[in-house]
Amino acid sequence: SQQGEEDPQALSIQEGENATMNCSYKTSINNLQWYRQNSGRGLVHLILIRSNEREKHSGRLRVTLDTSKKSSSLLITASRAADTASYFCATDEGGYNKLIFGAGTRLAVHP
C-alpha cells in the first residue's frame, strides 16, 4: 500500500532543544497533515499544509513542504517534556477520502 515514511523512527532530546522529523511520500498530493499521538491514545490533528504552500507555522510548530522532493518536515521549537509523543504525517495520496499515514516518529523529550 502507498504509505509515507518518517525519519527518524525515534528521536531523543533534552527540554529546550528543537526537534525535527521528516516525512516522505510517493505520489502527488493535495495536502499533507501532521498528527500527534500520546501513548495508547487517539491521534490529534496538529497542522495541515496544502500542496501550493511551502511553509506553515502554528505556535511552536513549523512545517515545510517540498513537492519536488515529495517530502515534508515538522520542526518543534523549544521542546518540552509534554511534547513526548509519536508524530505521524498523513497525505491524501490515496484519494480525497483516504488518508494514508506514515509509520511515525517517536519523540522523547527529557527534562
Add this chain to the structure above:
Amino acid sequence: DGGITQSPKYLFRKEGQNVTLSCEQNLNHDAMYWYRQDPGQGLRLIYYSQIVNDFQKGDIAEGYSVSREKKESFPLTVTSAQKNPTAFYLCASKNRNTIYFGEGSWLTVV
C-alpha cells in the same frame, strides 16, 4: 461535548469468536474510518465510509466487516477469519481535510 466515542476500551477475544467494536460520532461528519495500529507501527486503513449505506475496503480489509446504517455509527466486526487480530483499533471521522480520532480500542486474542 462533540466527539467520537469508541467502546469498549479493552476487549478480549477467544479464538474463533467474532467481536464488534463500536464507534459513534456526534460531529455530523459524513466520512468515517477504521484504522488498525500494531505496537510501534503506523496506521493501516481497514474500511472507510463516505456516506450512509456505503463503505469501501481499505488496505487490510480481510477478516473484517463493517456497516453504516446511520450517519453517526460505524461499527467494526473482527471475524474469526482475521488470523492476527491483536492490535489497537482507531475509529475516525472526517470534516473537509481533517480527521478526528476516537480514543481507540485494544483488542487481545486469548
